[in-house]
Amino acid sequence: xxxxxTHEFRAEVxxxxxxLTNSLYxxxxxxxxxxxxxxxxxxxxxxxxxxKGEQPRNPDLxxxxxxxxxxxxxxxxxxxxxxxxxxxxxxxxxxxxxRSGSEQFLNELAREGAGADGEKADASQIIGRxxxxxYSVFMVAxxxxxxxxxxxxxxxxxxxxxxxxxxxxxxxxxDNAPERGTVIVAHLKDDAAExxxxxxxxxxxxxxxxxxxxxxLVDGDKVNTQPALWREPKFSVTREQYAEFYKAMTYDxxxxxxxxxxxxxxxxxxxxxxxxxxxESDIYGMGRDHWGLDLYARRVLINHENKDxxxxxxxxxxxxxxxxxxxxxxxxxxxxxxxxxxxxxxxxVKQVLGHLEKTAKGDPEAYARFWKRHGRIFKxxxxxxxxxxxxxxxxxxNSSEHADGEALTSLEDYMARGKEGQKxxxxxxxxxxxxxxxxxxxxxxxxxxxxxxxxVEPVDEFVMEGLGKYKDWxxxxxxxxxxxxxxxxxxxxxxxxxEAPLSEDDASAFDRLLGRMQEILGDKxxxxxxxxxxxxxxxxxxxPDGVSSSMExxxxxxxxxxxxxxxxxxxxxxxxxxxxxxxxxxxxxxxSVLAEMTQGVFDAALLLDGYLKDPQALAxxxxxxxxxxxxxxxxxxKL
Numbered sequence: 001x002x003x004x005x006t007h008e009f010r011a012e013v014x015x016x017x018x019x020l021t022n023s024l025y026x027x028x029x030x031x032x033x034x035x036x037x038x039x040x041x042x043x044x045x046x047x048x049x050x051x052k053g054e055q056p057r058n059p060d061l062x063x064x065x066x067x068x069x070x071x072x073x074x075x076x077x078x079x080x081x082x083x084x085x086x087x088x089x090x091x092x093x094x095x096x097x098x099r100s101g102s103e104q105f106l107n108e109l110a111r112e113g114a115g116a117d118g119e120k121a122d123a124s125q126i127i128g129r130x131x132x133x134x135y136s137v138f139m140v141a142x143x144x145x146x147x148x149x150x151x152x153x154x155x156x157x158x159x160x161x162x163x164x165x166x167x168x169x170x171x172x173x174x175d176n177a178p179e180r181g182t183v184i185v186a187h188l189k190d191d192a193a194e195x196x197x198x199x200x201x202x203x204x205x206x207x208x209x210x211x212x213x214x215x216x217l218v219d220g221d222k223v224n225t226q227p228a229l230w231r232e233p234k235f236s237v238t239r240e241q242y243a244e245f246y247k248a249m250t251y252d253x254x255x256x257x258x259x260x261x262x263x264x265x266x267x268x269x270x271x272x273x274x275x276x277x278x279x280e281s282d283i284y285g286m287g288r289d290h291w292g293l294d295l296y297a298r299r300v301l302i303n304h305e306n307k308d309x310x311x312x313x314x315x316x317x318x319x320x321x322x323x324x325x326x327x328x329x330x331x332x333x334x335x336x337x338x339x340x341x342x343x344x345x346x347x348x349v350k351q352v353l354g355h356l357e358k359t360a361k362g363d364p365e366a367y368a369r370f371w372k373r374h375g376r377i378f379k380x381x382x383x384x385x386x387x388x389x390x391x392x393x394x395x396x397x398n399s400s401e402h403a404d405g406e407a408l409t410s411l412e413d414y415m416a417r418g419k420e421g422q423k424x425x426x427x428x429x430x431x432x433x434x435x436x437x438x439x440x441x442x443x444x445x446x447x448x449x450x451x452x453x454x455x456v457e458p459v460d461e462f463v464m465e466g467l468g469k470y471k472d473w474x475x476x477x478x479x480x481x482x483x484x485x486x487x488x489x490x491x492x493x494x495x496x497x498x499e500a501p502l503s504e505d506d507a508s509a510f511d512r513l514l515g516r517m518q519e520i521l522g523d524k525x526x527x528x529x530x531x532x533x534x535x536x537x538x539x540x541x542x543x544p545d546g547v548s549s550s551m552e553x554x555x556x557x558x559x560x561x562x563x564x565x566x567x568x569x570x571x572x573x574x575x576x577x578x579x580x581x582x583x584x585x586x587x588x589x590x591x592s593v594l595a596e597m598t599q600g601v602f603d604a605a606l607l608l609d610g611y612l613k614d615p616q617a618l619a620x621x622x623x624x625x626x627x628x629x630x631x632x633x634x635x636x637x638k639l
Contacts, residue, residue: 004171007091028140028192032201033208034133035078035184037300039065040212042082042182046151049083056151058179064215067205071196074188076141081181084150087158087170094134094146094160094168137184138164140192147173148182211299228299230273230320234261246275249294250318254278257370259319260355268343274319274352280373281316291315293348296322308341310348313380313391316373317352353390360394360410368408371396379459382466392470395463397453398433400442405433409453411470417451418473419489425470427453428478429461429550440540440608441478444533449492452478461550477548483532502573506582510573513585520598523566531570538575541567541605549609564611569602577601593628596621 043063046056061081068077085093137144142163149157157177162168177183194200202223205216211228229237229245243255256275263271274293281291292305292315299322309321325340360367371378381391396408401417414425426445430436436454445452455461464475502510510530518528526544534540543552544567552565571578577597584594600621606612633639 004169006167006169008167028136029195029204030208031136031139032078032195032204033300034136036065036205036209036212036216038134039078039080039082039182040209040214040298040300042080042084043214045083046081046181049152054152056180057149061180062215064217065212066217066220067201068219069196069198069201074193074196076186076188076195076201078184078186079178079181081178082151084178084181085148085158086150086153086155087172089150090146090148090158090160091170094162135164137186140188140195141186142189143187145185145187146182147177147185149173149178149180151180208301209299210301211296213299228322230261230271230322231299237261242273242275245273246318249320250275250277252277252279256318257366257373258355258359260351262351264347268323268325268340268347270321270323270325270344270347272319272321272348272351274317274348276370276374277316277318278369278373281377293317294320295326296320297326298322298324302326309345310352311345311381311384313378313384314349314352316377321348349384349387353387353394356394357390368396371408376457376459379457379463382463388467392467397427397455397460399454400437400446400452405454411473414451414453415471415473419448419450421488422450423472424474424476424485425453426450426476426478426481427455427460427464429455429548432456439478440534440537441481443535443537444481444486445478447491447535448486448489450486450489461548465551477551479543479548480546481533486533506586509586510578510582512589513582514571516585516589516594517569517571517598517601520595521569521602524564524602525569526566527568529568529570531572534570534572534575536575537572538577539569539571539601539605541609542570544568549611564606564613567609569605571601593625596625600625 043065047063050056050059063081066079068079069075070077144162144164146160147157148160157173159171159173159177160168161171188195198218201218205218205223209216210224210226212224213228213231215222216224226245226248229241242259242261246252246256246259255278257278258276260272260274260276272293282288290305291312292303292307293309294301295303295306295309306321310317321344323340323344326338356367356370359370375396378391379395381394382388384391392411394410396410398405398407399409399414401409411425428436428439428442430439433454433456436442436452436456442452455464461477464477467475469475514528514530518525521528531540541549543549543565547555573579573582581594581597584591584597588594600618603612603618603621607615607618612618
């Protein structure tokens with residue numbers, strides 16, 4: 001039997017332990033994750049050898065991990081019945097740290113510890129990548145005893161002991177040695193007393209190690225009761241199990257609308273269980289930073305809400321991804337550059353798009369429910385150049401064809417209803433459906449029976465601008481429509497102008513009226529011209545460069561430009577108001593009422609465009625004109 005012996009750690013090991021024991025890190029709870037992961041690996045190794053037909057020591061011992069708390073002695077004990085270690089193996093595995101990357105590890109520690117904000121680094125980002133997971137226990141322990149008995153061979157049990165200050169001792173184990181496997185006794189520091197509370201240990205296990213494939217018991221009570229459903233065959237999982245798992249993971253009181261459960265072998269091997277919630281996601285509000293999938297490596301949590309696994313336009317997804325192709329505890333920085341993560345994201349995107357396409361085709365009602373919950377997020381997919389066509393086909397909008405704001409149409413359906421010769425999908429941007437319907441620019445489309453999509457979300461116009469085309473149809477705002485583009489589409493029956501056509505003399509006088517209006521408004525407008533797009537409104541403003549009013553407002557906000565843009569004022573000479581102004585002009589081109597009415601028409605157009613900055617002047621002018629109109633009406637009616 002070998003005698004007790006004392007050994008010194010290598011120099012770089014002492015540096016690492018010094019950093020750890022001085023509590024550089026804020027997230028000390030991950031020490032338990034590391035110890036449980038090591039225990040789970042030991043059990044996995046034993047099970048593998050058993051499956052090969054080898055007979056271990058005490059074969060009837062259950063494969064499990066047990067944790068016990070001793071408040072009186074301030075110790076936390078973690079036991080496993082796994083493969084175990086001999087004395088030589090303990091010296092090799094516990095006496096040497098980061099054999100292949102000591103200097104790299106130390107450099108990483110220095111970089112992470114010297115953050116610009118002065119905050120301590122998060123241990124979960126670093127520990128584990130360089131074979132130092134076990135040593136994280138010294139963040140909470142002043143002394144650690146490891147006793148292990150190998151599952152195979154005649155080697156006796158041995159004990160490894162260290163205070164993490166530079167040396168460790170190896171000795172033969174006493175009578176309390178395990179029958180098989182490893183026992184770790186951590187003598188906790190005074191500032192780590194929280195880990196002597198059962199509820200605290202259980203919460204750490206549920207957070208980081210709740211799905212390890214072996215039972216984890218704390219003082220005899222099993223903690224990891226929720227199965228890793230993503231590892232189960234899809235056909236064996238019931239809808240009730242999916243719903244229970246989803247609610248436990250998200251704390252959502254409602255069941256998910258749908259789930260995707262799949263396993264992939266190539267190009268990367270991973271399992272995924274994704275949920276589409278039946279409640280709207282809040283990534284534009286308080287929950288902006290709370291999205292992403294939970295990333296596991298062999299059932300051990302690596303990252304919560306990992307945003308690299310899905311693009312932002314799929315931020316509504318909740319769920320789990322578990323892969324064998326990542327090292328445990330890989331850092332966030334490495335994840336962002338990891339080719340495995342990129343391949344996983346690409347596969348998830350294809351799976352989700354395929355699922356949504358299938359739903360849209362086979363169950364339009366379910367897809368409409370999905371769209372009402374998550375369409376605002378999904379629209380951001382217009383930036384996904386690889387999958388742009390697939391995303392565009394899944395977009396849904398309300399339109400002028402619908403009787404209310406609840407109905408939805410796809411771009412494909414819009415095209416199917418298009419007029420002969422039509423090759424443009426027209427849209428109007430407005431704050432709501434009623435504002436879109438009443439927009440003066442849509443009047444010519446209504447007159448010609450051309451469908452218009454109603455875009456009522458702020459992101460919608462960016463979607464259309466970003467797409468540009470769908471198949472061989474252009475996507476254009478109604479504000480950019482020209483006479484040439486609409487000339488070939490005949491007016492629908494019953495949409496003829498309500499006023500009688502002007503005589504040749506009146507038409508000529510109206511042209512002069514436009515000049516007088518231009519003179520009255522001066523540099524407030526670029527031009528006053530006859531409109532061919534209006535039917536029910538007297539006038540509207542048109543951007544000379546074809547930019548829609550909503551996009552122009554956005555650009556001005558970005559440029560911090562609060563001035564009112566100079567646009568073209570188009571007037572509808574078939575409107576009763578313009579006919580009345582023509583009569584006043586013919587009688588006296590310098591009539592003050594004509595000037596007031598011209599300014600009023602312009603203010604109303606500014607109001608519709610969202611640029612009116614002096615509502616008091618508009619109200620005063622309107623009241624004056626109403627008073628005059630009322631007096632004239634009373635005189636005519638002899639009231």
